[in-house]
Amino acid sequence: MHETVLMRLDIIRADITTVAAEAIVNAANSSLLGGGGVDGAIHHAGGPKILQACRELRATVLPAGLPVGQAVATTAGELPARWVIHTVGPVFSPNQDRSELLASCYRECLRVADELGADSIAFPAISTGVYGWPMAQAATIAVDTVRSTPTSVAQAWLVAFNQRAEDSYRAALGRGQA
Template identity: 55%
Template sequence: MASEVQIVQGDITTQQVDAVVNAANSSLLGGGGVDGAIHAAAGPELLEACRALRAGSLPDGLPVGQAVATPGFGLPARWIIHTVGPNRHAGQSDPALLESCFRRSLEVADELNARSVALPAISAGIFGWDPEAVARIAFATVADYDGGVRQIRFVLFSALLVEVFRHAHRDSRD
């Protein structure tokens, strides 16, 4: 059964879904944009959980294109799936890295038995990726996805991003 895809303008930290995807930095210790908003809304327990990951299985941080989960803490979502998008300004321009972020996030959601996931426009902000490229890669990845997540909601912070994603979604179905 195919997943239902939604595209909405809003605040990812308020979404009533099983899991939200955090466009994290590799340190997992917070940052700006989506990462900062999620850390602020989830509360200090999230930082402690991320520090525990760094002290344990991820001493060098989370690699680009990979994903890991923590509880949602103060968010309505039960889980936060952290993924590190490629940074074009740092020379990370391989589309496979961005595809891996979306794919690995959905795979981690499957491992958690999450049925609904909210995703941001990974790498489309400070990491310098063209929003149209991000949207095309996101929808190509979703089209190839065949797991247990039944609702995939792209939660975008601006009307411009919503329009870019809606256009890419239409094109992906043609």
Template identity: 60%
Template sequence: MRIVLVEGDITEQRVDAIVNAANSSLLGGGGVDGAIHRRGGPAILNECRRLRAARYGRGLPTGQAVATTAGDLPARWVIHTVGPVWSATEDRSPLLRDCYANSLRVATELGAATVAFPLISAGIYGWPVEDAVAQALSVLDAADPAGVTEARLVLYGRSAFEAAQRLRPGPPSRPGPGIS
């Protein structure tokens, strides 16, 4: 699986599946979650409501992942995962890594070849950017999901992109919107 760093907006990625850093309610929120729901339109929210009614009455547990349609997004599916809130006193990094691993598992089940990930938990959940990048790359580098040929780590803002580039040696990654 090829890993590509992209500076840009996850809602603009032309991939099979976009990963949503969702809140446990699955009903939209701020940050990445709000942007995906706004750009994707009501079809995503309608499927999320059905998931809440059928399987996740108490919400999607942290670290787990589930898929819906992508609605009006330039993707086929949205894979929703709930990242942990950063804690200076408790190591929640296994839960953060579970978000990436479980999202890749769902992508494989869907038959997705290309997947775009945001930097999960690094926004309002307060995870330090460099460690969030390190956690994401540790999973993506070790993964060998059947059928997934490209994983994009979509970083919002120049500072997050530069942090990821410092942690990812090798050929240069793509700045800009990253639309293929």
């Protein structure tokens, strides 16, 4: 285990496939075999090595797929990162509180990053696309969880793909500093 350090948490507006963090997080589906949104973009930009690594995981340690709230790492293929950490976010439900599952995604990604010895990590807005999580609520969960999780990662980025995500992250980050 690596020594816990004071992590720097920043917000950047970018396409996560262009972020040069040691590890980037993929908001994957449980099959790990690609999909839409962030998942499709990462698989497309990273090339066939990521899919090959995911197929190997499915053939060995994850035959039923990756459970919601868990995380696993693969190569980053052609991406500027060293690793992709795949996590499966929960689908938002107005009738059931699944915020702990969303928080688990961030904690598990940091745990995997620590196991890899990654110094930096970049997170997308997990579950806010087709999984329907309200961006402001997801941003608060992301900021609070990343800030409160002991880790040896020195730099974390919350990657905002659009203005709404950036504004939500900045508001959540500001609330925690008051």
